[in-house]
Amino acid sequence: MNVHPLGVPDLAEIKKTADRIRPYVHRTPVMTCSAINGMVGADLFFKCENLQKVGAFKFRGATNAVLMLDDKAAPRGVATVSSGNHAAGLSLAARARGIPAYVVMPDNSARVKIDAVAGYGAHIIFCAPTMEAREQAVADLVERTGATLVHPYNDYRIIAGQATATLELIEDTPGLDVVMTPIGGGGLTSGASLVVHYCSPSTKMIAAEPEGANDAFRSFHSGRIVPSENPTTIADGLRSSLGEKTFPIIQEFVDDIVTVSEDGIVRAMRTIWERMKIIVEPSAAVPLGALLEGRVPVSGKRVGIILSGGNVDLEQLPWLAKGA
């Protein structure tokens, strides 16, 4: 793997990653919406990773990790602990290479998430919903199968894979003043910030986070990883803590992290559905939420936004919540 002096993937590595995954991933469109531009007072360019395979950018990193396995490790498969988009992405990526995927999920996971992962052909291992049970289940699994564990974000193969979304955005939309991503564990944000640093250094890199899960905001401003404890946000993709591989990149190459209210997230999500006619999950709406709440000065600027995913339970729309 080619590395930057800091030990993180360099531009050559990210470009090699883009070449490696290109046959397997969608080059998603960049969409614009004049109505939303009018609301924000800026020109927004939405990179539609909600239209990526499995409905999320996570498929990029997962595909890269699967393709980088050598011929000895590959047949034993890949494993992860996740009930979300990374599990779905890893399962489909493994299926594309014809190798097994093992996913450890808490036994109280939502039916819709279990079905999604099962639908991509993964072997699901249920465990009790505690940290200890989960770690034990993973250890047993790896011991038994020899599968390679692929972390959802704290892994340079994953970071380089997620970076390719921003590489495409910048190729398709030159002259951006700002690039924005939502931030959870930091895989998407760290990859994006590397690409901005390498390819468009005058562009500001800003991450947006729910107020109710503001551990990245606090980590960024305190200079050490603050764990995410009892996060309370509808943005279910953004409840993780930063990792020791993502945090240093974010410290070095991200210009700012801003937060947004829960109401702001729901309002932004609904605005995207209504005005752009595309389905995004709450996490994907977080950057626009921050802009609609005036948290970033972007007046008159060109702003690229990664719409991270579109996996939503269509029975449970937040603006139809009971009592709302």
Place this chain on the structure above:
Amino acid sequence: MNVHPLGVPDLAEIKKTADRIRPYVHRTPVMTCSAINGMVGADLFFKCENLQKVGAFKFRGATNAVLMLDDKAAPRGVATVSSGNHAAGLSLAARARGIPAYVVMPDNSARVKIDAVAGYGAHIIFCAPTMEAREQAVADLVERTGATLVHPYNDYRIIAGQATATLELIEDTPGLDVVMTPIGGGGLTSGASLVVHYCSPSTKMIAAEPEGANDAFRSFHSGRIVPSENPTTIADGLRSSLGEKTFPIIQEFVDDIVTVSEDGIVRAMRTIWERMKIIVEPSAAVPLGALLEGRVPVSGKRVGIILSGGNVDLEQLPWLAKGA
């Protein structure tokens, strides 16, 4: 206007129309979805007019009609009777040319539709919800303003405009075995069938219609226009009767009209939302509904489908209906 010997727009006219409206309309993407291909057993190519301006293909024809007004007629504006996508499209097209749009709407129209049309800057004239009141209101309006009446579909300027969606689909997706549209008044279908006839004559042209509003199906098979009486379908864009300009084109150039159940429409709509992460209105889901119900033999074929629009009340999703 260039015409075919039958008196309908010829290919040169449709290409001239495409050139005329190109600066104002989106060239919408053609999307594919391997999961849906698997369900149908065919390769489907979705032309995403739900992502068109105002969220519907109707903006194409409306823009063409507005741009074709001469300098004497234009300042007096355009008028129509509609509470749907045509009204929104005509209003935005008029605003783009800087001329007034007048829309007659029954005074019991849904708030969300009134707001949409008002949002595009149209003058709204309310009338009682009867045929007589509507006709009187239009007559008074045209008398008073001198505005040019633009029918939603029974007008060759509109038909040529809607045809451009299929022209783009065929340009972007060569070798289609079948093209499918939903059918209501027939503006979209007649335009599509002309393009298929001129540009891809070996392609079958098939329209799909709700069982509960099957007037086009009955007209096609009986050889005379059967009016749409008491249509009962969730596909609110498909309740109109064919017109004397659209019907002869459809008789001549459409290969078949098939119908689909209400359950099939809702299932197809939800499938598109879940699998493609895009928002389509019930009318747009009608062709896929017909395929999922096995109404058209398409096994192994390449099928182009016009997704006609994406305007849905997000408070009223059909799979969340009370008691469902």
